[in-house]
Amino acid sequence: MRLFRILSRNIRDSFKSVFRNFSLSIASISCITITLIVVAIAIILSANVNEFTRRVEKDVTIVVFLDEDVSEERFKAIEGEIRQIDNVGPKDSDVVAKDKMEIRKELMDSSDTYASVLDKYDTRDTNFIKDAYHVKVVDITKMEKTVSALKKIDGVNTVKYGEGMIERLVTIFDVVRKATYVVVIALILVTAFLISNTIKITIFSRKREIDIMRLVGASNMNIKIPFIFEGLFLGIMGSIIPIIIVTYGYSSLYNYFDGELFGNFVTLVKPNPFIFSISGFLIIIGMIVGMVGSWRAVRKHLKI
Amino acid sequence: MELITIKNASKTYKTGVTAIHDLSINFKKGEFVFIIGATGCGKSTLIKMLYREERPTSGQIFIGGIDVAKITNRKVYKIRRKLGVVFQDFKLLPKSTVYENVAFALEIFGVPSDEIYAKVVKVLELVGLKNKAKQYPHQLSGGEQQRVAIARAIVNGPKILICDEPTGNLDEKTSMGIMNVLEAINKLGTTVIVVTHDTEIVDKMKKRVVVLDEGRILKEYAEGEYRHEAI
Incomplete structure (x- = not known):
């Protein structure tokens, strides 16, 4: 008191x-x-x-294009190899396989021009688009290292990631x-x-x-x-x-x-x-x- | 019964000035004592040591059995609560009313408001300022301000009231008024120690007088013995 x-x-x-x-x-x-x-x-x-x-950081995606002649088995196997690289996101959605037919469809849906150009390439053999993986990373500042590791994977053709501008x-x-x-x-x-x-x-x-x-x-x-x-x-x-x-x-x-x-x-x-x-x-x-x-x-x- | 005992106290300031030389003196309970002497005789230093503003360089000062010299700065408040101190410059809070200035000394101890009111009214009555409770210090005369300071000093019911030149700024008539207040307080049982250089007042009061000179006791007069021409 x-x-x-x-x-x-x-x-x-x-x-x-x-x-x-x-x-x-x-x-x-x-x-x-x-x-x-x-x-x-x-x-x-x-x-x-x-x-x-x-x-x-959330939006940045690395696109990994594969060689044209990569087999379907190899295409699937590559996912596992990508996931093993350090700095690749751990979630399922961090590595997404993009089949070339799927990419073709997405492109065609996105614009009429693409639709008319791609219309005739309607089989896996004729479709010139490459199979790809969309990869998300954990730390964007270590992007370059991740990209060079991705490039080393057998069957990978090119790796695109915004040309370092975002980085x-x-x-x-x-x-x-x-x-x-x-x-x-x-x-x-x-x-x-x-x-x-x-x-x-x-x-x-x-x-x-x-x-x-x-x-x-x-x-x-x-x-x-x-x-x-x-x-x-x-x-x-x-x-x-x-x-x-x-x-x-x-x-x-x-x-x-x-x-x-x-x-x-x-x-x-x-x-x-x-x-x-x-x-x-x-x-x-x-x-x-x-x-x-x-x-x-x-x-x-x-x-x- | 001795309330204050000073044993061989000396005080040398850092500047090298020795204000008190091996001084021993006792003050009894209920006494009214004047300490007089010329400027620089050490009288202020002596009472500063009593309320522990200064520490003696050597010697002991007992107040109610406690060696004041040994109290740490942190614990000084414990001794201050047993003493009332009045100064020449009153030391009132300018932005607080008379009532607040006096109540302040009780509020910090957590005394209940109704008790504070009763005590403050009582001491203001004692010093004759009951009807000025709501005024601010600057609205009062010097004598009235000193009465407020006295009221604040005694509101806690201290056993000892120490006054350092309480009439230094006041005219003779007002000074006598203050002395009468101090005498009334003394009659209620409080030991009053007054430092002053106003020998005329000392003469009129007929109390015990201690004359200091260069930090030593020059003379002591028992009650009623002192005559103005002595110094």
């Missing part, structure tokens, strides 16, 4: 103190707000790059993704440091208050807790504007582009539930850096 009273008074006083020291609170809040906006942008960027890479793109995006992680983490650390310093200034102006607290017999904990709560409130208040920007900004951005950039080349992450997780993340970062900042700052003024 006593602890509860102390805690509730601390919360009440910290809340009051945010408003009583309004100009300095505004300084801390603005600092949190600005950095959280940058953190939010970095997270959005990173999530979208992630999404794009994931989709590209390069994905490698670039992988770097971008890693860089955004680093940026987000660095930003969070910088925010904590910045907030700690801003709060240090605010607390310095309240050194007198801390001295009085010590004088009337407040323990270090008694002194620290209200400041930590104050940091918590500052963190929450500092995250309000970034959350509004993320919620409305990202949703309108998504709607404006209809969820796609550069035609349908890049698909944006759907706002729901993405914006809620970012908002939650921002408020948690705000709270943590606010509290840690305050705690660090007040510790300086306590003779421990």
Whole structure:
């Protein structure tokens, strides 16, 4: 009961103190707000790059064309050999056999021109299209190795995989993704440091208050807790504007582009539930850096 | 009964200045003592050691049987809760009302609100500020601010009240008012130790007086013995 009273008074006083020291609170809040906006942008960027890479990786297919004279038994045996290669997807759907008659039908279905050209090649012997396998890989960055292994299989004629363009793109995006992680983490650390310093200034102006607290017999904990709560409130208040920007900004951005950039080349992450997780993340970062900042700052003024 | 015992205490600051030289003195329970002396005689250092703002370089200081010198910074609050301290510059929270300033000393210990109310009203009455509870420090005169500081110092019911130049910023009439408040508190059983250089007031109060000079006790006067011309 006593602890509860102390805690509730601390919360009440910290809340009051945010408003009583309004100009300095505004300084801390603005600092949190600005950095959280940058953190939010970095997270959005990173999530979208992630999404794009994931989709590209999922879609990239290696087409393995076999020699024209390959027998039906050999055609089936090759599937097993493909599956044994490292980096080839483990699922059934990762290696799909495409019979030349099937490919012919698919092509004919896809356009009238193909239909008229391929119409007469209607037997296995006359059909000049090659039998093929569609192969999906686990790690797109190791594509080249996989391709050379595929080429070594007896009966394989040519291997096509987007001419390395996708691979390069994905490698670039992988770097971008890693860089955004680093940026987000660095930003969070910088925010904590910045907030700690801003709060240090605010607390310095309240050194007198801390001295009085010590004088009337407040323990270090008694002194620290209200400041930590104050940091918590500052963190929450500092995250309000970034959350509004993320919620409305990202949703309108998504709607404006209809969820796609550069035609349908890049698909944006759907706002729901993405914006809620970012908002939650921002408020948690705000709270943590606010509290840690305050705690660090007040510790300086306590003779421990 | 000795409430405070100082045994061979010395204090040398890092700057090399020795403020207290091998000083021994006792204060009894319920006493009213003035510590006087010229500026730099070590009187402030002496009471700073009592509320453990400073540690003696050597010697012991016992308050109610506890050696204050041995208390770590982390545990200082334990001794502070047994003492009330009043300063020349009042040290009030400027953005809190009179009531809040006094209640503050109780709130940090988790005292229930109704109990806080009763105690705060009682001490404000004692210092004569009951009707100013809702005012802020800047709306009060110096004497009134010092009364708030005294109210805050005694609201916990400490056994000892330490006052460091409590009338240093006040005119004579107001100073006497403060002294009367301190005397009233003393009559309720609290030991009062007042550091001052205002010898006229000391003269009028007729209490025990300790005169310090260069960190040593120059003279001691029992109750009623002190005369203004002594220093």
